[in-house]
Amino acid sequence: MIGGDKMSVQNEEYSEAVEIIRRALQSMEFGSITIMVQDGHIVSIDSTEKFKVKLGNNKTDRNAGGFKR
Numbered sequence: 720m721i722g723g724d725k726m727s728v729q730n731e732e733y734s735e736a737v738e739i740i741r742r743a744l745q746s747m748e749f750g751s752i753t754i755m756v757q758d759g760h761i762v763s764i765d766s767t768e769k770f771k772v773k774l775g776n777n778k779t780d781r782n783a784g785g786f787k788r
Contacts (some may be wrong), residue, residue, distance in 0.1 A: 729760075736761045 743752050743766040750768040754761055764770070 732761060754758050783787060 732746075740752055743764070747766065747768050749771060750766060753765045753767075755763040755765070
């Protein structure tokens with residue numbers, strides 16, 4: 720059953736992709752996830768995390784700014 724085998728492979732690919740995306744979403748506060756598809760198959764998943772920087776109003780306070788995570 721060739722059609723069934725193809726469907727099984729696609730389901731495995733999608734399950735793996737969903738797991739990768741789920742892990743990326745859990746660890747990311749701000750950012751984006753890009754899914755690249757070729758001929759109906761997911762060929763890569765890229766994630767870019769962004770960090771918000773808070774700057775303090777007191778210029779003499781060295782700990783006023785920094786990365787927020």
